[in-house]
Amino acid sequence: MAPKGKSHSRRPVSKRAPSWCRYSPEEAEAFVIQLAKEDYPPSQIGILLRDQYGIPLIKYLTGKSITEIMESAGVSLELPEDLQNLLQKAKRLQRHMARNKKDNVNKHSLELVTSKVRRLASYYRDRSVLPKDWKYTS
Known part of the structure; x- marks a missing residue:
């Protein structure tokens, strides 16, 4: 569904640094x-x-x-940030599921996050950001 209204944050049109920026x-x-x-x-x-x-x-x-x-x-992350965040979320959901075995809503959420991790990992493997043999194990 499309958002109603216009007051959204937008990036500036100009692709140059603003004149008021004090740093080089x-x-x-x-x-x-x-x-x-x-x-x-x-x-x-x-x-x-x-x-x-x-x-x-x-x-x-x-x-x-x-x-x-x-x-x-030379201070880059070992995994891309979005993938790292999804892995942390999956771990959090797994801990929750270990304590609450009958929580089917979060079980479904874990399945969705796992699917996102696999799709994103496939994307990064195709672009050689991750090694070809990298695999997500839950």
């Missing part, structure tokens, strides 16, 4: 590397840069995404 691309990359070394995932790094440093979109400022900056500095 090198400083912004240094912030990303520093936060990555403190074990922040890319999504959290983007939020921190926006809220604490006033950097709206790192890609417009540096020309590279947060994950590209992390990879070039």
Whole structure:
């Protein structure tokens, strides 16, 4: 169903860094590397840069995404963040199912999350982000 109303968050039309941004691309990359070394995932790094440093979109400022900056500095994640989050969610649901064996609603939720993990893993295997022999075992 389509959303009603227009008040949604939208990205700016311009693909350039805003003139009011006080940081240079090198400083912004240094912030990303520093936060990555403190074990922040890319999504959290983007939020921190926006809220604490006033950097709206790192890609417009540096020309590279947060994950590209992390990879070039050698501090990238071993698994992509979205896959990692789904695996954590599946573990949480499995722990819940171990305690509540008759909870069929969450049993179905676990099946849905497992399916998402398998589809996403297949996508990343095809693009050589994950090794070809990587397999999800629940």
